[in-house]
Amino acid sequence: MNDLQQSSADVSTAPGRSIRVLIAKPGLDGHDRGARVLARAMRDAGFEVIYTGLFQTPEMIATAALQEDVDVVGLSILSGAHMSLFPRIMAELTARRLDDILVIAGGTIPDDDVATLNGLGVAAVFGPGTSLRDIVSFIRANAPVRRDEL
């Protein structure tokens, strides 16, 4: 058992909600090592991770988030196109009334852009060197708690 894992035994049969995370790579960069490492870390943290892989358009990401009813969208980007792609992703999520989803981002995003992205609704930007534990903790602390009625 590594340090990301939960301590309680046999959580796999537990009913109740599991945190569902969509991990997507928007745009045209073909490097998904980071996204895969994150998908694995989140699995080990007890999250259900929907991994959609490379070359995702904003529409594809928003549709997957909608159909899968995820709590969290994690965007991994290394191409430098975040300032053009992220506003479109946020707009597509809003168009589908998915504003309560926690959106986080990682990859090569300059510090100067972070405030702007936060303003768009990206809750956190995790740069190179961030520990996986910090990302997992952030999700645990900030994933939306939903109250549903029939």
Place this chain on the structure above:
Amino acid sequence: MGLLADAAAGDIRSLARILTLLESRDPIGLAALDRFYPSSGAAHRIGITGPPGAGKSSLIDHLVRSYRALDRKVAVVAVDPSSRSSGGATLGDRIRLLDHHADANVYVRSLASRGQRGGLSAATIDVAHVLDAVGFDPILIESMGVGQDEIDISRFVDTTILVQVPGLGDAVQTLKAGIMEIGEIIAVNKADRPGAAALVRDLRGMVALGHPPQAEFETWLPVVIPVSATTGDGIAKLMESLANHSTFLRESDQLSLRRKNAAFAEVEFLIRADLERRLTQEPHADFSQMIEAIAGRRLSPRAALDQARHQI
């Protein structure tokens, strides 16, 4: 409007939320199932099973495209395993099904097995009921990658497609009990790879052994179809066989028979899942002392059963 009315009216966000609640065994989700269930039953439910990496999701991608060409409203429910240590899961089937994202008549939902054995999660069929009730038809249900004996899916669906691939063993494998006994349609995927023709021949031989020509009227002879999810070869034949089997079920008494069997299987499945849940979660089921004793060789597992019975 509420979740239920919105989902019935076609709102995907509400539908997706209901499925999450159902999957979590939340009372709201279960109430939604009770309300939707009477409206379900019209859809052709197709199960797709086979070993990990056999190409189940990729074949489903082709089926979705083919059904959309017929203007059918298609739902896909795909199950991947949950970790038994963390409870987490990596759900990767959707990655093969991304081409349909702009099509409002295609709904794809990934489910984690959440400790359930047998290839499906406890909520998979419930999810199918709801999708059926809101008008999706067909519903394509993809099991986890399975081995030799996970045949649950065939009990719950109208048509089972067993996906096989060359390179996993010789003709003796086709004679074994278990998964080789299911599948109204056996798709040999990666038919462009070496060994595919021999596998098709072996499977056809196996099917013929089980179904002599004199077999009683109105039985379905499993069909073996070489396909390639890469090239699309064989997909038309696969679609034709699906249509044939659907017609066969509807024109014989087999559909109602299968649905009754499925209802029985479902109740049995739910009772089993409930028992398992109680076994692992009820506060009285604390086996820690017993486990210590067994591991310390002071108590045999067999003798422990007698004790455990009193605790459960």
